[in-house]
Amino acid sequence: MNRRPSTVSMASSSSLPNTTRLSKSSSLTSPVPVSRTPSASWVQRSASISSTLANQAASAPHLLDPDELFAKHSVAEVRNVQLRLRADADAKQEELRIMVGERYRDLLQASSSIIAIARSSHRVQEALEEMHDAISGSNFEQQLPRRSGTGMKEGAYSHLKTLQSLAAHMKLLLDTPEHLWRLIERKKYLHAGWLFMLARVIHHALVQPAIEGDEEDWKTHNIDVQEQFPIVQRQWETVGQFKSQIAYKATLSLREPRISVEDICSVLLTLHLLDSEPLTKTVNIFFLQRSRSLQHSLTRAAPISSQAPQHVNGSALKARKAILRDVRDSLDLVLNVIALTVGAARRIFNDSPSSPSLMTRVLTFIEIPQSSDFALPAELQMSTQKLLSNLPSASHFTLLPLSIRSYKPYVDLDSPATVVVPAYLTERLSQWFQQATTDLKRAAGGWFADVDTLTDLWELRRWTHLWAKTDTQLVQSEIETILDTVDAVVRIQAAELWKARLGDMETAVGALVDRAEESLLEVSHVNFLFQAPPHVPTFKLGGVSMAASFQKYGDALRSQIAGRTPLLDKVLSTVESRSAALRQDLGSMISDGEGGCGLLDMYRPDADEFLAAVLEAMSSSSEKFGDDAESTMRALAFLSRLAHELSSSSFLADVRHGTGAGMGFENKAQELHGRTLERWRQLTCAGVTGKYIETWSTASDISRPSKEISSVTSSPSSALMQALFSLATACQSVDTPMHLAHAGGAVLTSFRLFVRSLLDSLQQRDIASAHRHPLLWDLRLLRRITLLWDSGWELAALDERIAELESKAGVDSASSLLDPDTVVSDHLARTHVLLAALLPSTYTPASAGKPGKKDSLPNGFLLPDSNPQPTMELVKPGPRFGLLLVESTAVG
Secondary structure, X not given: OOHHHHHHHHHHHHHHHHHHHHHHHHHHHOOOOOOOOOOHHHHHHHHHHHHHHHHHHHHOHHHOOHHHHHHHOOHHHHHHHHHHHHHHHHHHHHHHHHHHHHHHHHHHXXXXXXXXXXHHHHHHHHHHHHHHHHHHOHHHHHXXXXXXXXXXXXXXXXXHHHHHHHHHHHHHHHXXXXXXXXXXXXXXHHHHHHHHHHXXXXXXXXXXXXXXXXXXXXHHHOOOHHHHOOHHHHHXXXXXXHHHHHHHHHHHHOOOOOOOHHHHHHHHHHHHHHHOOOHHHHHHHHHHHHHHHHHHHHOOOOOOOXXXXXXXXXXXXXXXXXXXXXXXXXXXXXXXXXXXXHHHHHHHHXXXXXXXXXXXXXXXHHHOOOOOOOOOOHHHOOOHHHHHXXXXXXXXXXXXXXXXXXXXXXXXXXXXXXXOOHHHHHHHHHHHHHHHHHHHHHHHHHHHXXXXXXXXXXXXXXXXXXXXXXXXXXXHHHHHHHHHHHHHHHHHXXXXXXXXXXXXXXXXXXXXXXXXXXXXXXXXXXXXXXXXXXXXXXXXXXXXXXXXHHHHHHHHHHHHHHOOOHHXXXXXXXXXXXXXXXXXXXXXXXXXXXXXXXXXXXXXXXXXXXXXXXXXXXXXXXXXXXXXXXXXXXXXXXHHHHHHHXXXXXXXXXXXXXXXXXXXXXHHHHHHHHHHHHHHHHHHHHHHHHHHHHHHHOHHHHHOOOHHHHOOOOOOOHHHHHHHHHHHHHHHHHOOHHHHHOOHHHHHHHHHHHHHHHHHHHHOOOOOHHHHHHHHHHHHHHHHHHHHHOOHHHHHHHHHXXXXXXXXXXXXXXXXXXXXXXXXXXXXXXXXXXXXHHOOOOOOHHHHHOOOOOOEOXXXXXXXXXXXXXXHHOOOOOOOHHHHOHHHHHHO
């Protein structure tokens, strides 16, 4: 299948020239046609002849001779043959199209090229045969100069030596492209540039006229290189294209981040020698390429942000470590690029009287290899002999003349082109370094934005300082500049982190404070104290260990004991946990003994602002509530407790962290606690007093006393007891029992405010005579409680009001059978448990009645030997409760 198209194409192509010749011959030799009518016999004869010629042309078209055709046949018959051949050629072409598709033209061109190659090969073979005959025949010996003895041998040797030298020249020139490709791939640009310049010298020696006395005088040996060896010029055209390739590849190699100083020097030397550019331009090329290398390092793939679920501690920790590693690698790459560039520029170009630059030493070695007193790396000790010895087939190059084997590029150490002025180098180096640090600051700001903890951020700063201690390529001022740049970025990101932390705490506190009136459990600590703690599971649930369950259980118990109700505990736990994490991060910054690099001084204003915002949030929340809602009193009670707890909570020390931030926070929190508590007292006392007064001074009560207050009693009224119990319950909603035991002033203030409010209300109303006697006992009970607190003004006011009511009611306490103080004391002893929140912590029923005897604990809890009255005799049992009294029933 592959051979058949070639045969057809060759047959078609061979038939086309014959057809062309046939057309030309017919146009030249055909006679002028005569206009006549052909006979039938002639037509039959012409058709048979045409058919015979067509079959002959189809079988062997190359055997047709145009002259013979025109001699034997008429013009019409020849034209029929021509048309038949042309139709056959078109059919062959169509068959070729169907066979090979749309690329039949390429196939035709390939077949034509094969024919041309065959012809060229045939000519080369003939030329080689002629050379063989010329060399081996007797004619070659006859062409040699006829000399006798030694002279003829010396002439033949000289000619042979010339031919060997010519062969060595041409071999090196022919092998140069392969050597150059290999050297470029191995990134040996100085060797490649040197080889290119050597090839240029060899080409010049081959094609240029020789100078008198030159060893390479080809003309004296009847050798015309350009005429006899045209391949030399064509090969040089191929080699000449490598100059731009070497320069381009060498320039690009300067962008490698971790290239060595020796490689940089060899590249810059290559550029200097190839283009004969001054070293100042080479310096500019170096800084330009290093700038692009720096930009490429800065625009690397940014560190990956954590996409792991934050509730999975292991995944979150791995994501943090991955981000930290990526940022550290990026920072390390950029810092090494900067350090390498600055250090390489100084080492390569900075000359000093005591220590010449690396470039100067290399140029000196090239100009005077033996007189160089300065040590050079082996890769920079370049020479033609070293280059040729490392090439393949190095033995052939020994036939090269000494002028080629000792070739070296032209170097003039006294020329301005080989000198870099120190001031110019310092200026360019300073400009590049300043731009590099600016770019570093901008890029590092984006990298550090992915770091979400101060600990990791400070770890990056610590790593940068360790890198600076190990780097030896930068001077101290440059190291300090880089460290200041990184520290500036660290300060900015650290400020963003702690502002975010403080902002989150502020938002959380604000959101929780706004929910102050939602939880009914915030009303009283007593209700929360007797709640059952969460159940501890006896098996593992959802990956929660038993230790964690017991820890949660213990925290719940401690919260109950401390009186931290759910909403209060939620607020305090939120700020305490987050502030503890912030303190840990801040502690990591000053643990290295550097004082946080001034970060704590920057942190203090933000901490002051946060603490002020917390106080402002609580203050605003306390002011937005009205005066007539029960939820307002719950919210005010919660806010007062929150302000008091925050002033003594551990979060304050964590937020400050030794900075002295929020020095007046405790005082301001206590002031807020006092203002909120005072407003709560006013609302509470006003509500309790209002309900109590309504019992005595409504219009219906004045005209017609109720059953509850119409009878003459010898004890305080239930209305007062209900008011005192409501006040005591309200006090328990503000402070825990533990706080109440040590905060008598707060309870006394509430009680005194209630007494004043009650006396003012009674002063403004006219009490009916039927109500004066019960009200008198109420005032005596209030006087007894006031006497326990040893309050001055209220005691005097109560005595005055009691005396006024006794005179109006006609009561003489001296002639009465009942001692009012004894009755009130007994009543208070029986109800002291209900009113414990309003009584002093040192109050005992026994000591109140009989001074000096103590048979009960503080707050009225009786001792075992005090013979208390049975509870079941005071409370009427339920219908089913008697079934439990087995012993009493049996005894009865």
